[in-house]
Amino acid sequence: MITIEKPDNLVDHFEISVEKFKNNKLFGTKNKETGNYEWVTYDDVRKRVDNFRGGLASLNIQKGDGVAVISNNRTEWAVAAFATYGLGARFIPMYENEILKTWKYIINDADVKFLLVSCKDIYDQVKHFKEEIKSLEHIYIMDYAGNKSMQYLEKIGAENPVASVKPDVNDIAGLIYTSGTTGDPKGVLLTHGNFVSNSRAGSRRYHFLNETSRSLSILPWAHSYGQVAELYNWFFNGGSIGFMESVETMADDLLKVQPTFLIAVPRVFNKIYDGIHAKMNEEGGIKKKLFDMSVAAAKKNRLQNGKIDFVTKLKLNIGHKLVFSKIKEKFGGKLIASITASAKMNNEISYFFRDIGLPVYDCYGLSETSPAISMNSPELNKPGSVGSALEFIDVRIDCSMINDDSEDGEIQVKGPNLMVGYHNKPEETKKVFTEDGWLKTGDRGTIDEDGYLFITGRIKEQYKLENGKYVFPAALEEDIRLLPYIENAMIYGDGKPYNVCIVIPDCAVLEKTAEFLKIKTPVGKLIHSPIVQEFMSAEIRKNLKDNYGNYEIPKKFIFSDENFTIENGMLTQTLKLKRRIVIEKYKNQIEELYNNN
Secondary structure, three states, X not given: OOOOOOOOOHHHHHHHHHHHOOOOEEXXXXXXXXXOEEEEEHHHHHHHHHHHHHHHXXXXXXXXXXXXXXXXXXXXXXXXXXXXXXXXXXXXXXXXXXXXXXXXXXXXXXXXXXXXXXXXXXXXXXXXXXXXXXXXXXXXXXXOOOOOEHHHHHHHXXXXXXXXXXXXXOOEEEEEEOOXXXXXXXXXXXXXXXXXXXXXXXXXXXXXXXXXXXXXXXXXXXXXXXXXXXXXXHHHHOOEEEEOOOHHHHHHHHHHHOOOEEEEOHHHHHHXXXXXXXXXXXHXXXXXXXXXXXXXXXXXXXXXXXXXXXXXXXXXXXXXXXXXXXXXXXXXXXXXXXXXXXXXXXXXXXXXXXXXXXXXXXXXXXXXXXXXXXXXXXXXXXXXXXXXXXXXXXXXXXXXXXOOOOOOEEEEEEOOOOOOEEOOOHHHHHHHEOOOOXXXXXEEEEEOOOOEEEEEEEOOOOEEOOOOOEEOHHHHHHHHHOOOOEEEEEEEOOOOOOOXXXXXXXHHHHHHHHHHOOOOOOHHHHXXXXXXHHHHHHHHHHHHOOOOOOOOOOOEEEEOOOOOOOOOOOEOOOOOEOHHHHHHHOHHHHHHHHHOO
């Protein structure tokens, strides 16, 4: 058993940091009236945590009790979390943008005693839970005035202070509920040691993060990736976090927060990449030529390890001054690097950002592993991989799980980051652990001679075509989404003679495509135009033919104007496809494609 160095729990981790960095800015929130960010210090947050801990204690919240929150990332989220830890209770975060039945399921399954919600609107939706869920005793509100407000509890706590307890390394800190792509969400039981060991290991890979570091908070802390990589990790370095107001305001928020480091998913960088290239193609002329010249010079510089001729060096210098600097300004002007996980980063996009001086490093993990398993970083990086295993974490490949004569196998993990299990689900827990204690990730991969891990697919998502060939749909879908006129896509073909694809066009780009094709049709009807559909089908096939076998490339298409979203239940909160839901919705259209051979 590995002994985790001190601090080995989130309470000590928090209290050491707020004392060490007490005068540093910690959280920044946009004032919706002025549009400016207003900041609070580490010491400001410490005082609120102390007060809220006392408020929770006044309601008899004790060790092992469930304290839940329904909220987006904000200062109050962190205050509630660390106050909960300070009582030895369990913290259960939920997404604000979630359906009612999922909230109810989690609150009931996690035996929640105290629920904190962000606003009165959510309170009105869940207030009846107190009569329906046996464990639930209290519901309080962040943005509210009165004796059901978070501020009221903080006032009570200030008048009746309660000292924090110091949890054991093996005590449960919280439950992270998985997204439920194949059924009900599962509550992943994670200890203080899980969280602290994982955030420390990640911090050591990025040792340049310090008190001047700043992040724009994009990923929800209700997911383990954002929670550990950003919130807990940031306490190690004393930096600051500005909260993104919304996806729609991200461009403005980047300019105002001026992050030095970003923690995101590939979709964020894919969208930015698409936007940059679409803008250049639209402007054309000298700007487009200058952009293409600069990108080509940067690529040549990378391929030749900096040993470039004078002309290329001149082009590169011009590119940095006139092109790349402008792109960096759009990120706030201070960005050094970013990390991404949840899905594999496209190599072309990864190289683009690296070439212009904004490297994005791929990482890999699961909620069940707290979450990080492997990481790339400035000193340890191999593009195309998801990095090497973090300290004290072992990774092995079990080829016995695969039956298609491939050289890869299931990725299995062991280390201080492994969950205790799934709450109330002993049989599900047993299924994901081997007899010798390794966690089965369900992902396929290989490890090269240098110890770098490469993801090759997801065991549960792979399927066989009628001819016996295996297909890994996620990679195909990601490459299709890179096309500028595609918003989303899903591949299907399990047991069928060939693949088909459900395509969601990007309406804004679709309108410009129609102009290019000289089609005078209202944008709302363009998706039904045979000319437009044939054009997009041909472009998808052309884009895939160099990297995929002919059997993998979809032969027929369904075009829809309803995107896959969290709201309609087709995406998880981390933007993963709920394939079962999508297939059910399009079942009749899919069958029609195969019947009309």
